[in-house]
Amino acid sequence: MFGFGMPELxxxxxxxxxxxxxxxxxxxxxxxxxSIRNFKKATSGKDEIEIKPGRDDEKKEN
Structure with a gap:
């Protein structure tokens, strides 16, 4: 790929x-x-942020 053989490595x-x-x-x-694993995970395009709507019951009680 980059021209690295066994002696260079x-x-x-x-x-x-x-x-x-x-x-x-x-x-x-x-x-x-x-770091390679995290980079692959970040570039996979999957967002890990999960947004859950709040329950209406909790809002009314406060």
Whole structure:
């Protein structure tokens, strides 16, 4: 897709390992996965806002 082969991916992984350290790699991977999941959910076009009309009984009692 972008012309990345296995050697390029290994070089990028080594650079990330040196910069962030081995202990932080699982945290970075988890955060990256969550952000991709949230981005896909946001671009799917489904609105999560649910508007429910209020009941007339509650309005009259107040």
């Amino acid at each position: 290994i070089v990028v992984l080594v650079i990330v390992l040196v910069v962030f350290g081995a202990n932080r790699l699982p945290e970075i991977g988890g955060a990256l996965g969550k």
